[in-house]
Amino acid sequence: MPTVISKLLQDKLEERGIPLLQATRLGASVVLAWYAYKVVLPYARKCLQTKQPTLPRTLPSTTSFLNILEQQTVKKDKPDKKQQYGVNAQFLAQMKFLLRIMIPGLVSRESLFLLLHSATLVTRTFLSIMVASLEGQVASFIVQKDLRNFFILLAKWIALAIPATIVNSTIRFLENKLALSFQNRLTSHAYRMYFANQTYYRVGNLDLRLENADHCLTEDIAQFASSVAHLYSHVTKPLLDVIILTISLGGIARKLGGAVLPGPLVAGTVIGITVLILRAITPRFGKLAAVSAARKGYLRFIHSRIIANAEEIAFYGGHRVEEAHLRTSYESMVKQATKILRQKWWYVMAEQFLVKYVWSAAGMVIVSIPMLTGSDVETTGEAVGRRTQFLTTAKNLLVSGADAVERLMTSYKEVAELAGYTARVSDMFQVFSEVNAEKYERPGAMDNKASSKALQKLGLMLVNGAPMIEGRVLHSLDNRIILVDVPIVTPAADVVVPSVNLTLTPKMHLLITGPNGCGKSSLFRIISGLWPVYKGTLYRPPSTKLFYIPQRPYMSLGTLRDQVIYPDTHEDMLARGLSDRDLEGLLAIVHLKHIVSREGGWDARRDWKDVL
Known part of the structure; x- marks a missing residue:
């Protein structure tokens, strides 16, 4: 097909009297100029701007919550060690923490899967070498017109394809099993933390760092586990291929009496230069993946919110407003997905040029060196067959090796994307742990000056947007409920009642009345432990001695x-x-x-x- 197109273009150029060489030069100049505009110029601008502080960019939205979500996500652009996404020391520390959860020990189900997976990958590499060697021998017998040995080796080649197919299928099976096993470990650990010490309530009411915990517990964990399992296979097998194939090529070159060192030196130089170029122009896939996951989670939150409040929305006739919120969130997600596609488009283009064409040229040089420098100069049929066998075998091995190195190159992009998922899952566990220890953060609460003044009058300080917890909760020995100078403060740091002193004895009936917002329900949230005691002392019986009835009836799933x-x-x-x-x-x-x-x-x- 490319030949037909080039012939057609050549005929058209001849009809118009345009020389083919001139048209080719013009086309090459246009391609180089466009490549410089899309790749070199953005990289140069990026290098020049690194010395200047970057300002946080806000993304357009019609909902304030989406503004908060996206502003917090865009803050990842700042050089803040705590909030950077990328392959760095923080990523390695987070991966180490998560790997301890996914692989609890050497004697575990996950370790067995890793061992079997690694053994299968090694087997697949040696099968590739055997297939390449057989193909070289087949080509040699074709050149020598040895029909009998040709069909014998062809039968062996077909027989070898059976275990190769089984191994390929086993690799994919074990990769999926490994991902599922990792997901089970992470989900089980996350559920234990999520339901400990009322974290499921506090993470959404007392702390604002983790938006859409349901999305983190489902989609983010699944994406992370799948990415880790795939990356292990995507990195381990190419590394094995490169090492073993290089040794095999050196052995073949030595048999021909040719130079062995120039080939690996040329390959290493070309690969090293390619790595430096691609690393310099690689977009921040980790940040892009993290922002995309956050926007998907917010879109899911909007859907669940509409479902939960469908009756109220229908009574008010607010479908247009809710549709506008939904469309805005969806368009924000699509905009981020389009941005990722554009970044991948030009990056893959540059990567394919270097890996496919530059490496192919280097491969021709590597294959030719042993033959041109070798001592075998005979022109008999057997000698030509040997050189043909070497050429075919070396070509197949080089193709496999180039594919392995290409997968290693592309794996850096996947590692960068994995960094985004790693940060989200690790941040989720960190938030669960801190909320369980009653350490809360509420970004944005510092902007409320009225609340800050009211808290200062009570002697409370805001730490990361949340009041510092200075109160005490003690067990009551006589089953009484006693509040001593306990203020009623909402999670938003609003002071409802500066101080409450109250004593409730067993069998005592008490009715608390008042207008909305005076702190009736808030008082019972503090007594039950849903809200912290920021100051004063609360004496209460053990949880087994108390029973609370919520304002809204709740029906569980079941009989x-x-x-x-x-x-x-x-x-x-x-x-x-x-x-x-x-x-x-x-x-x-x-x-x-x-x-x-x-x-x-x-x-x-x-x-x-x-x-x-």
């Missing part, structure tokens, strides 16, 4: 029995020596015993939020 015994499970109920008859007695007290027969028994499963 009718699960709704009555929640938060206990059926196993907990049986362990306490209780039966369904005891539950029926409780329902009879509140005149709800008929629900059991109406819904089909205790094991019935319904959408209980709508049924009850």
Whole structure:
């Protein structure tokens, strides 16, 4: 097809009287000028701007929450060690932390998968060398017109393709199993932290660092685990290929009596120069991937928000406003995806030019050196067959080696993208750990001057946007609830009541009334431990002695029995020596015993939020 097109262009140029050499030079000049404009000029600008401080860029949005989200994401452009995405010391420390979770020890399921995967990769490399050697011998017998040996080796080549196919399929299978195993370890660890010490509540109400925890727990962990497993295969096998193929090529060149060192020197020089060029022009794929994941998470949050508040939106007729929010979030995600595609487009173009064409030229030089400098100068059929065998074998080995080095080159881009996922997953675990230890951060709270003044009057200081916790929570020995100089402060650092002194004794009935926002519900959030005690002292009984009823009814997933015994499970109920008859007695007290027969028994499963 390229030959047909070039012939057609040549005929058209001849019809117009334009010399082919002149047209070729003009085309090459245009390509070089365009390449300099798209690659060299942006890199030069980047080098010149590194000495100047970069200002944070805000992205257009119609929602304030999206502004906050994107401003926090764009802050990654600043030279802040805590917020940089890239292949650096912080990335290595984060990977070390996550690897300890994914691979808990040498004797583990993940270690076994890694061992099997590595053995399969080594096997595949030696099979590639055997295939290349067989193809060289086949070419030699073709040149010598040895029909019998040609068909014998062809049969061997086909027979060798069977284990090669099995090994290739096994490599992909083990890579997917490894990714799934990593995801299971990370998810299990994340769930333990997420449900410890009410972190699932505090991470979304008391701390604002982690937007869309559900997206981090699902998509980000899955992407990270898949990226790590793929990168291991994508780096280990090419490294093995390069080492073993180089040794094999040296052995073949030595058999011909040719020079051995010039070939590796040429290859190393070309590869080194390519690495330096590509590293200089590589975009910041880690930051791009992190921003893309954040915008996908926010789009998912908008969808879940509309689903959760569909009735209220329908009553108000606010579908146009919600649609505008949704479209803005989606367009922001598409804009980031388009930016990534554009960055990859010109980078892959430059990479393909260097790897495909420059390396092919270097490969021709490497193959020709042993033959031109070798001692085998005979022109007999057997000698020509030997040289043909060497040429074919060396060509196949060089193609495999070039493919291996190319995969190593492209793996740097994948490592940069992995850095973005690593930062998001690692930040999630860090936030869970700090929230569990009651260390909160609320970016933006420092801007509220009225709240800051009110907190200063109470003697409280803002640390990272959240008030410093100075209060104490002690267990009450006589089951009384006592508040001594406890202020009611919201997670947004708003002071509702500067000081509360209250004593509640067992069997005491107390009704608290007042307008909205006076702190009625906030008081019980503090007593239950949902909100911290920023100052003063709170005495309360153990959690097993208290039971709180929330303002909104909650129906869990499960059977009718699960709704009555929640938060206990059926196993907990049986362990306490209780039966369904005891539950029926409780329902009879509140005149709800008929629900059991109406819904089909205790094991019935319904959408209980709508049924009850």
